[in-house]
Amino acid sequence: MAMARELVVIKGAGDLASGVAHRLHRAGFPVIMTEIPRPMVIRRAVAFAEAVYNDTVTVEGVTARLVPSPDAALAATGRGEIAVLVDPRAEVISALKPQVVVDAILAKTNLGTRIHHAPIVIALGPGFKAGRDAHAVIETKRGHYLGRVIWEGEAAANTGIPGEVMGYAAERVLRAPAEGIFKGCRAIGDVVTAGETVATINGVPMKAGISGVLRGLLHDGLKVTPGMKAGDVDPRGERDYCFTISDKARAIAGGVLEAILYLLERLK
Known part of the structure; x- marks a missing residue:
């Protein structure tokens, strides 16, 4: 089966963004991620943002590399790596004109993503309206609708309370x-x-x-x-959970992949 080659730029490289990047990379999409100069990432062991500090990082067999420019980012994707750019304003979007832009900053508000930034624009979580800010929004709140693709309207509002694990929130x-x-x-x-x-x-x-x-x-x-x-x-006390992509990130990644494939078909 032929591999998909549509370039994807993901804004943000935290653990949820990295779960999305990992799945898209495995599905054959070249992926470039943007970050700030000093990422404030908690789940660093499964975040491609760590490349900003360590030059490279590998999560579940996929390697991301810090690169200095859009051209170097394309070269890294050509070598089968995910590229990470320190690019707070995501200027790589105007430089490379990707087919897909995914806002995975998870800021709970729109920090500048616009629906015209690419033929396919997808946003994660609250702060975006499908059809206005992005072509699709992905639900990020734990529960029945986690990972759902939203084509009209918005994701559930942020409550500020983390999801429960074994009764702890x-x-x-x-x-x-x-x-x-x-x-x-x-x-x-x-x-x-x-x-x-x-x-x-x-x-x-x-x-x-x-x-x-x-x-x-x-x-x-x-x-x-x-x-x-x-x-x-x-x-839960499972050490392996610290070093593998979470169930939440995988669910969200599935929603992003579904939205991209659906919209690519419609573009044809």
């Missing part, structure tokens, strides 16, 4: 207790106990609220503010 999230520079004391994948210090912010301890496996933690050296999300504890 907000308790799973680690938040910065002070303003300052973040420094981790434990590593992603470590088993932690409730009350244990997992990081410090200018010497102020950030402690786990529950026991489990440390699934996510900010990169050292980032500046944080009080209340900012800085980590995630998984009460």
Whole structure:
């Protein structure tokens, strides 16, 4: 079967965006991702944004590489890699004119994506209206409609409350207790106990609220503010979950792939 070759630009390279990129790459689409100079990603072990810090990162057999320019990005995709560009304004879109643009920043608001940016524009989560801001919107809220393609209207509004895992919701999230520079004391994948210090912010301890496996933690050296999300504890205790794409990301990725294939057929 012939491979699809329509170029896809994904805005954002966090864990959900990376789940989308991974599936599209496996399906044969060349993928370029854009990021900010200092990504604030929690689930770093499964986020292609880590390439910004480490030049390359591999998630479930797929490698992403930090590149300096749109031309270098195309070259990387030609070598079978996902390209990551530090490009906060996603100027690569006007430079390369991709067939598909996916806004996967998950900012809960539209930071500048427009339906005319590409023949196919898809947005993840709340803050976008299908038919106005994008051709399709993908539901990102956990539950019955997770991953659903929305052709008219908007995704469910953000509640600010994380989805429940084993009865824990907000308790799973680690938040910065002070303003300052973040420094981790434990590593992603470590088993932690409730009350244990997992990081410090200018010497102020950030402690786990529950026991489990440390699934996510900010990169050292980032500046944080009080209340900012800085980590995630998984009460299920499965270390492998820290290093593999989540069920949520896979569901959303399936919705994006469905929308792209449907819209490509309509464009024909």
